[in-house]
Amino acid sequence: MIEVKDLSKRYGDRLAVNAISFKAQPGEIVGLLGPNGAGKTTTMRMLTGFMPPTSGSAAIGGFDVVEDSFEARSRVGYLPERVPLYPDMTTEGYVTFWAKLRGVRQPAQAARAVLERLHLDDRSKTLVRNLSKGMRQRLGLAQALVHNPPVIILDEPTIGIDPQQVIEVRETIAALRQSHTVLISTHILSEAEQICDRVIIINQGKIVAQGKPGDLRKKLNAANLESVFLQMVNKDKRA
Amino acid sequence: MNGVRTIFGREIASYFTSLFAYLIAAAVLLITGILFINNxxxxxxxxxxxxxxxxxxxxxxxxxFAPLLTMRLLAEERREGTLELLLTSPTSDSSIVIGKFAGAWAYYTIILAITFVYQVILLNISQGQTDLAHALCAYIGIWLYGGACLAVxxxxxxxxxxxIVAAFLxxxxxxxxxIGDRVGEVIPxxxxxxxxxxxxLQSHYASSFAVGLLRAEDIVFFAGIIAVMLFITIRLVESNRWR
Incomplete structure (x- = not known):
């Protein structure tokens, strides 16, 4: 569903993403792990068609993100790190707007359904500016799901919300596994271990390890993913 | 086309749900009302x-007035991060810009149309003695002029x-x-x-539409300004993808 081949992005002199390749299949939750500035967001921005890659290619459902940008974009649901909201709209109006823009046939119905799924239906007439932080996060998720895209890309979806809400958001993401391909970025390692079927550890724009969380742990004889991560990232520093 | 319509719909709705837009409309209608009575x-x-x-x-x-209506349009989308979502939607950059422009111009058109009521009153109290064609011509001119200002x-x-920076500039x-229309006073x-x-912009209104002259060249001038400004805006929006 997601196919990335030798993808690179250069900002001036700095190579933010350096020839990374990976694939993600339907029914799979793939975690992008890495320290801040490793290139997670840049990778996601290329996959969502926000910015073109410097070299290499990426495809969503077989559609190249540059050549068939609209086809690729219509198959992606995206939640950027900072939840993009229109404070002056109602919750329902906000989700309906994105549904319409992505060509959903019955936008109002789709919006109501997704709000119910994310337990926001009792807030459908509330202005976005009056929502709590956790609700805003879920609303961001709602806009990413409303057009029922095969691929869902979430940039740090559990950042800055309380533990109870983190659990809820994680459960929602885990439930997406059945019918979607999910790519999430995080630097919370226990989170990756809990919900991801496979993790890709990137550091300084390069993939330094990938595999099932359990396999990675075994291979490196580590107690948990955290020590795998630290080993990989530090090895890179020494080299 | 779907993109233009959707963006346009959201813009229009947001003008009518914001207090700010009503305040602007109220101010404009108050001043024009006083002007009318004076006239x-x-x-x-x-x-x-x-x-x-x-x-x-x-x-x-x-x-x-025009910068107050347009300052928010793209600056806010950028600040709130919603521009990133718009640019990753299956919609072209130009439909985003055109939809927003059409929303602002439609709002301006509504306010302008309300002031036309003065011409109707004038027609009534003067028992048909006013030059309605002249008024219509001036309104067409100022409608286009407004479109050009919004595009700028x-x-x-x-x-x-x-x-604030957007509005000020x-x-x-x-x-x-x-003011350039009066440049003759300082340049010999x-x-x-x-x-x-x-x-x-002023010279293409003041010496034609305003005096009741409907000239193709002025219509083309305003349409051209709108097209060029929208083109520049689309390029600027697109440049967000390259940062």
Whole structure:
């Protein structure tokens, strides 16, 4: 569903993403792990068609993100790190707007359904500016799901919300596994271990390890993913 | 097309759900109302009322009024991060810009249309003695003039994510495009003065539409300004993908 081949992005002199390749299949939750500035967001921005890659290619459902940008974009649901909201709209109006823009046939119905799924239906007439932080996060998720895209890309979806809400958001993401391909970025390692079927550890724009969380742990004889991560990232520093 | 319609719909709705937009409308209608009464008052001294009085006021007021309507359009999307979502939607960059422009222009059209009520009153109290064709011509002119001002405003909204900066720069630009009409008063060389005048928005209104002249060249001028400004705006929006 997601196919990335030798993808690179250069900002001036700095190579933010350096020839990374990976694939993600339907029914799979793939975690992008890495320290801040490793290139997670840049990778996601290329996959969502926000910015073109410097070299290499990426495809969503077989559609190249540059050549068939609209086809690729219509198959992606995206939640950027900072939840993009229109404070002056109602919750329902906000989700309906994105549904319409992505060509959903019955936008109002789709919006109501997704709000119910994310337990926001009792807030459908509330202005976005009056929502709590956790609700805003879920609303961001709602806009990413409303057009029922095969691929869902979430940039740090559990950042800055309380533990109870983190659990809820994680459960929602885990439930997406059945019918979607999910790519999430995080630097919370226990989170990756809990919900991801496979993790890709990137550091300084390069993939330094990938595999099932359990396999990675075994291979490196580590107690948990955290020590795998630290080993990989530090090895890179020494080299 | 779906994109333009959806964006347009959201813009129009957001004008009508924001207090700010109502305040602007109220201010404009209050000032035009006072102007109208003045204009009538003067006409009782046997001077015919000027059918273009309200559009003439708009020609000046747009310097401040248009940037207030456009400053938010793209600057806010950038600041809130929603621009990233718009740019990753299956919609072209140009439909985003055109939808937003159409929303602003439609809102302006509604306010302008409300002021046309003064012409109807005038027609009634003068028992059909006013020049309705002249008034209509001035209204067409100021409608196009407004569109051009809004398009200029959008360029600045796309260039910065600070709304105040966007509004200030747009006002400055519109002021130059207005005052330039009087450049003849300071530049003695008639050809240079004429050239500069031809570039201003005001000259394409004041010496034609405002005096009841409907000229194709002025219509083309305003349409051209709108097209060029929207093109620049689209390019500026697109540049967000390259940062």
């Amino acid at each position: 009538i008052g003067r006409s009782q001294d046997q001077v015919a009322p000027n059918p273009a009085a309200i559009p003439d006021f708009f020609a000046f007021a747009l310097i401040f 405003g959008m360029v600045f909204s796309a260039a910065t994510d600070n709304q 747009a006002s400055a630009a519109l002021f130059l495009l207005w 060389n008639i050809n240079v003065a004429r050239f500069i005048r031809e570039l201003t």
